[in-house]
Amino acid sequence: MPVKGDVPWKRDEHTGAKHDIYRRYLERWFPILLNRRSKPWPSVTYAEGFSGPGIYSGGEFGSPIVAIKALTSQVPADKGVARFIFVDDDKRCTDLLNETLIRAFPKRPRSEDAMPVKVVTGTCKDHLEAALDGMHAWGKPIFANLDSWGNAPIPYRLLKRLATNVSSEVIVTFFPQHFVRFVSDMGEAGDELFGGDPTWRTVTDLAPAAKSRHILTCYRQTLKTAGFKYLLDFELVPRHGQPLYLVFGTGHPLGVQKMKDSLWEVDPVQGVGFRDPRDEQAETLFDIDEPILGPLTRLLERKLRENGPTSVQDLRTFTLFETVYRPEHVIRSLGPLLERGIIRTEDDRPLKIRSLVRHTSTPSDPRAEAAADAPS
Ligand SMILES: C[S@@+](CC[C@H](N)C(=O)[O-])C[C@H]1O[C@@H](n2cnc3c(N)ncnc32)[C@H](O)[C@@H]1O
Known part of the structure; x- marks a missing residue:
């Protein structure tokens, strides 16, 4: 053309x-x-x-x-x-x-x-x-x-x-x-x-x-x-x-x-x-020096809701390969979800790379739920 x-x-x-x-x-x-x-x-x-x-x-x-x-x-x-x-x-x-x-x-x-x-x-x-x-x-x-x-x-x-x-x-x-x-x-x-x-x-x-x-x-x-x-x-x-x-x-x-x-x-x-x-x-x-992290917060919230407990390290890998953001943005983006009680860390400690995080609307261990749902 x-x-x-x-x-x-x-x-x-x-x-x-x-x-x-x-x-x-x-x-x-x-x-x-x-x-x-x-x-x-x-x-x-x-x-x-x-x-x-x-x-x-x-x-x-x-x-x-x-x-x-x-x-x-x-x-x-x-x-x-x-x-x-x-x-x-x-x-x-x-x-x-x-x-x-x-x-x-x-x-x-x-x-x-x-x-x-x-x-x-x-x-x-x-x-x-x-x-x-x-x-x-x-x-x-x-x-x-x-x-x-x-x-x-x-x-x-x-x-x-x-x-x-x-x-x-x-x-x-x-x-x-x-x-x-x-x-x-x-x-x-x-x-x-x-x-x-x-x-x-x-x-x-x-x-x-x-x-x-x-x-x-x-x-x-x-x-x-x-x-x-x-x-x-x-x-x-x-x-x-x-x-x-x-x-x-x-x-x-x-x-x-x-x-x-x-x-x-x-x-x-x-x-x-x-x-x-x-x-x-x-x-x-628009301002890469001070990135707007709202979209990443939403993507992480959805991922945690759909996938159950996930480590921060896995969320960093997801962020690198599946979003426009960098792994360094993950902990900051999870902050508002933690403050609003939408997610929590498994040990209720502050977020670190090694933390396991879960959405409060999902059970702490999806295997436990699957076992509970299974016919006896
Ligand atoms: C967006 S411009 C390229 C700009 C260039 N890459 C740059 O960044 O400086 C698109 C070019 O594709 C050429 N073009 C359009 N359809 C083409 C086709 N089917 N095969 C080869 N070139 C095509 C147009 O002539 C135009 O020069």
Whole structure:
């Protein structure tokens, strides 16, 4: 879907925050793989399926330049090979990207052998996998940035292949309203984006407030089914305009940890908040320095109500892998529940990482209840 208006276009509010996240993450990803002490990879690939022109009308650089700078600023030139693949189906974008690469790097920061760069005009669907094949990227780590306009025209087969490739990760930009709006036009043809699963189309039966969340849950499930063991998803919410959903998939828990660190370090002056897509009240964290913990309190309360007694340590793991928050937020978020008598610690002592916590509406040991309910 070529760009409707002019190329380049004005960078919007959440794009700045999105680039900040990419940069912070890639500044970790490249050195962890190429420059670690023990068994560094000889090569890695950074690939984009929707690269854009590499620059915005205000002169800010786009994601391809952000990615190359992340490599060159963090990894010495003699440490392995980093391949870059940029695919976009608008020729104006790929032409301008070629020009922008020269403008951003007048002197090549690495030799052609140490840093091959391929710019391809064509759709992600038809060209990204072929470009990865052509550059012999498989069998080595790949980071795929799939930043479409939010309609995510990404073949499920590509997601599956990435999920099963060694140390590979994906970040997808997703705009749920697109699917809510066009569900009847897309019909069964849309199922392919969800790995053939038609569940997303039940969105038509839902109340307006539940529609976006349903689509997000389905897409998250798509990445899980494709084989990404760990996911981190969140919404970027600008003060004006539509929120954008990002979902990151990785096979390694360290990936989630580093992505979450990158997220929480984002420059707060970007004027963009984060939202946990699972929060029923859709409360946004606008000030990351003083995070709003209400959504995490609600998620933990629900988890304790549904799962029975749980250790704070397990709640920290849940928080890391299943929410937008950090493990360090757990004890503070449980505080209000404890004060209101909604939860208690098993030993009635103050909360610690080792505490076992239970919801006061559930029995202290679900096994005891099961035993009581069992026919004698
Ligand atoms: C959101 S912009 C990319 C922005 C860029 N990643 C950045 O952060 O600087 C989306 C790009 O996808 C391109 N595009 C749209 N549909 C496409 C498709 N099916 N295959 C490849 N590129 C596509 C558009 O031309 C546009 O440049």
